[in-house]
Amino acid sequence: MLGSRVEIVERNLDACLDEAAPAARRLGPDEPLTRGTRLTAAAAVALFTDQLRSRALDVTARELKARGVGYYTIASAGHEQNAVVGALLRVTDPCFLHYRAGALMMARSRQAPDVDPVRDTLLSLVAAADDPIAQGRHKVWGSRPLWVPPQTSTIASHLPKAVGAAFALGRMRRLRVARPIPDDSVVCCSFGDASANHATALAGINAARYASRRGNPVPILFVCEDNGLGISVDTPRGWITDTFGRLPNLAYVDADGEVDAVYDAVASAVDRCRSARAPVFVRLPTVRLWGHAGSDVETAYRDLAVVCADEARDPLVRNARRLVATGAATADELRDVVARVRKEVTAAAASVAGASTLRTRAAVMAPLAPYDPVRCRAEATGSLDGDTRARAFGGDLPERAVAPPRRTLAAHLNAALRDELLRRPEMVVFGEDVGRKGGVYHVTAGLQQTFGRDRVFDTLLDETTILGVAQGAGLLGLLPVPEIQYLAYVHNALDQLRGEACSLGFFSSGQFTNPMVVRVAGLAYQRGFGGHFHNDNAVGALRDIPGLILATPCRGDDAARMLRGAVAMAKADGRVVVMLEPIALYHEKDLYADGDGGWLTDYPPPGSALLPGQVGVYGEDATDVLIVTYANGVRMALRAARRLAADQGVAARVVDLRWLNPLPFEAVREHAEACGRVLVADEARATGGGIADAVIADLAERGFRGPLRSVRSADSYVPLGPAADTVLLAEDDIVTAAAAIAAA
Secondary structure (H helix, E strand, O other), X not given: OOOHHHHXXXXXXXXXXXXXXXXXXXXXXXXXXXXXXXXXXXXXXXXXXXXXXXXXXXXXXXXXXXXXXXXXXXXXXXXXXHHHHHHHOOOOOOEEOOOOOHHHHHHHHHHOOOOOHHHHHHHHHOOOOOOOOOOOOOOOOOEOOOOEOOOOOOOOOOHHHHHXXXXXXXXXXXXXXXXXXXXXXXXXXXXXXXXXXXXXXXXXXXXXXXXXXXXXXXXXXXXXXXXXXXXXXEOOOOHHHHHHOOOOOOEEEEOOOOHHHHHHHHHHHHHHHHHHOOOEEEEEEOOOOOOOXXXXXXXXXXXXXXXXXXXXXXXXXXXXXHHHHHOOOOHHHHHHHXXXXXXXXXXXXXXXXXXXXXXXXXXXXXXXXXXXHHHHHHHHOOOOOHHHHHHHOOOOOOOOOOOOOEEOHHHHXXXXXXXXXHHOOOEEEEEOXXXXXXXXXXXXXXXXXXXXXXXXXXXXXXXXXXHHHHHHHHHHOOEEEEEEOOHHHHHHHHHHHHHHHHHHHHHOOOOOXXXXXXXXXXXXXXXXXXXXXXXXXXOHHHHOOOOOEEEOOOOHHHHHHXXXXXXXXXXXXXXXXXXXXXXXXXXXXXXXXXXXXXXXXEOOOOOOOOOOOOOXXXXXXXXXXXXXXXXXXXHHHXXXXXXXXXXXXXXXXXXXXXXXXXXXXXXXXXXXXXXXXXXXXXXXXXXXXXXXXXXXXXXXXXXXXXXXXXXXXXXXXXXXHHHHHHOOOOHHHHHHHHHHHHOO
8 A cells, every 4th residue: 555645646636637727728839838938838748748757657666665576665756857857968968867867767768769768667676687777786777878877876976977977078079089979968967955965976066167177178967956855854945056056167057946947947057068068057946755765754754744845846736737827738638648657657567577586696796897808818918019119118118128127116007007008099097196297106207298188187186086087987988097196095985986986887787887997006014104194004995895806016017917907907898997006116126135126127018918817926836835915915925935945944935916806716726735834914904804814714615724824914004104013014924924834
């Protein structure tokens, strides 16, 4: 049985049509609803029909839930004026939508006759495997043919990537890179008034204004659907206008009033955004009917009189009155439309009843982490024209350089970035200080001078924006390689990776991807400069992200090959990859003693690459103990292995994991069986999501019978100066533990 408030709202619409007085004159289909409006009678009736479809779907969602076959009841009821936005935008204008976008999707679908928005929505509500966008993984508004990438955000965390898409569109035109949509497209992003207060939303709006102020085209239409509520918390009257109505570099439009006034206001906003290529903010007043969701007992926190007052502002009732009063339609005609739409949705709901859902783990996870090693290998190892490379490197190719021929990790990363920029005209490198300065650690030095400011550029100081730009750019066809200056700074914007970037392919069944390679300077052991913001060993937050590839090079030649592999996986499979680069090893030259040059390597020319599963092995003939480690741990383990051999006669084999997600378990098992004893040297925090737990658990569960042990850093922030040595994994820890396990 439906809740009484739903029934009341439905009856209100019927009563409105029963009581409506006819207009003095009937309008022709192409006549404007009122003098001076752009909304015609036929278009107004079409909008009303789309709004009815959305409302009927909301009612049906609750019926399905009551029968135990539906799983989502957040309604669009009361927000149906957003159908105007759907009608006025082109199908090639990408839309990043709020979860109350039902009417917008109904109206937008009119531009794609092959799309059945009613059936598609119902399939989504019952988590059907045949749902054309998410295939039963979530209820989302999304469509490949409609250019609506699905969003699962409830806190406006989709705004930064929408801004990124708008920014990328202009940048791609300047780069003369093929665009998947017309050059005059705009990007739409809708959200609620409560989520407009979220830091992520404010970051996105700020980024659009900032980019526009700097002269970049940013054609984004922000649509704030203002219903005055965030679940149970009210928004102060006038807050949205007061907050966003007078900001520089942001045009503001209040789309209030009758449907024709709303239509004209939104039309002017779209026209301005499209012609000026600049951000426009639209406040669209709405009303929330039936609570936040089906499980929300609204009268527990709102007076019944207030609820009834909101029901009296139902936009469907208001629009029905307007259409009849202006002569766009008669009450009988609208009654017929209401009956037809309700019948249509009811019949469609019956047709999806019992639809098959995802039944296996493999089916659910199929789009999460696509990986074609053959395709990626081919993508990573393609050749480059020698003359072109010579010009880009100033005539001194890194693999032939004589001053000196062996170079540091930072130098090889710089060379590999240069090669990849040469290979891929769609690749862009950006972040704070990466341009003219060349990065805090000079990894991007000289790239802007060679490839120009359109391909290597500085951003504002905001990690959320940097990752948002990467998502939007990747979605439209660029290959972004953003830099985050320090690992600690990633945590400021982690949801842009976890909740947004890595979930897009999953919730769109691989139909949309946002490939990127995020370079992050991180980990600890940095001398002379530090504190926990610059010495951060918290890798657990990255390893926790489903589908994220996490690479940790330790030497220059590995870093170059791994970067090629990372870029290839982004390009070929649409993956999100993080290259976590150890700051302490960027400019390290020595291994065992000062001046020995043991940590310098030759540059591997294009044609070779490393992919997940490929580990580094040192001392392959040693079988007394296996030391499994990564990044800074590799250098410490090699030094420890030399001491073990010299002082105790213990022959230690060292395996560099290189890849922390996915972990190369098969390679570890193979070397563990050969050695019989395993020590994991993990520089991450002891219980902070490092790799020791996972490696040891895998070996134990696979029946490994030899001794297992780990050494790890303490569960602490990394302090400044020599005090850091008290909490970080040390070479002595590895020596002591390896000797003990070798004697076991």
